[in-house]
Amino acid sequence: MEEQVPGAIGTSGSLALRLxxxxxxxxxxxxxxxxxxxxxxxxxxxxxxxxxxxxxxxLTMAMVDASSVFAHRxxxxxxxxxxxVIGDWLxxxxxxxxxxxxxxxxxxxxxxxxxxxxxxxxxxxxxxxVSAAMAFMSWCxxxxxxxxxxxxxPSLYY
Numbered sequence: 001m002e003e004q005v006p007g008a009i010g011t012s013g014s015l016a017l018r019l020x021x022x023x024x025x026x027x028x029x030x031x032x033x034x035x036x037x038x039x040x041x042x043x044x045x046x047x048x049x050x051x052x053x054x055x056x057x058x059l060t061m062a063m064v065d066a067s068s069v070f071a072h073r074x075x076x077x078x079x080x081x082x083x084x085v086i087g088d089w090l091x092x093x094x095x096x097x098x099x100x101x102x103x104x105x106x107x108x109x110x111x112x113x114x115x116x117x118x119x120x121x122x123x124x125x126x127x128x129x130v131s132a133a134m135a136f137m138s139w140c141x142x143x144x145x146x147x148x149x150x151x152x153x154p155s156l157y158y
Contacts, residue, residue: 005148005149005151005152006148007144007145007147007148007149008074008081008148008149008151008152009061009064009065009068009074009075009076009080009081009084009149009152010064010065010068010069010073010074010075010076011065011068011069011074012065012069013148014061014065014145014148014149015062015065015066015069017141017144017145017148018058018059018061018062018065018145019062020137020138020141021054021058021138021141021142021145022055022058022059022062024134024135024137024138024141025051025054025055025058025134025135025138026051026055027131027134028047028051028131028132028134028135028138029048029051029052029055029131031127031128031130031131031134032044032047032048032051032102032127032128032131033048036124036127036128038128041105043098043101043102043104043105044102044105044128044131046097046098046101046102047098047099047101047102047131047132047135049098050091050094050095050097050098051095051098051135051138053091053094054091054095054138054142057087057091058142061084061087061145076152076156077156078153078156078157081149081152081153081156082153084149085146085149085150085153088142088145088146088149088150089146089150091142092139092142092143092145092146095135095138095139095142096139096143098135099132099135099136099138099139102128102131102132102135103129103132103133103135103136105128106125106128106129106131106132107129109125109128110125110129
């Protein structure tokens with residue numbers, strides 16, 4: 001009998017983690033892109049690129065998890081789980097890098113202007129900060145998915 005890891009691929013916990021990743025990544029994209037000229041800063045462009053990839057990856061994995069949960073047949077093949085683990089870790093590290101860079105630039109913009117809104121308006125600067133916060137929340141869920149799937153991987157070698 002196979003080991004059941006609560007948040008590993010093919011479980012309802014994994015589906016919940018993936019849906020959370022989609023929601024927070026989409027929120028980060030929305031706060032960064034809608035009505036804001038983010039392309040003037042490289043770290044914001046990096047955040048938008050990585051969150052776009054993250055939404056795509058999480059949506060694909062959510063569909064795999066949903067089909068596994070509703071069919072009651074989790075996919076526990078070594079090669080599939082290996083690809084998912086590599087993808088989760090890669091996107092998790094890239095998401096952390098993007099969230100940190102966006103947060104540091106947003107903080108720099110706010111502190112250098114002294115809150116006067118010289119570089120960006122107060123509303124725009126707060127949107128940058130909220131976008132970075134949503135990116136961090138997405139990263140937390142992405143890290144959880146990567147850890148759960150990594151925990152499952154050794155049990156598939158037997």
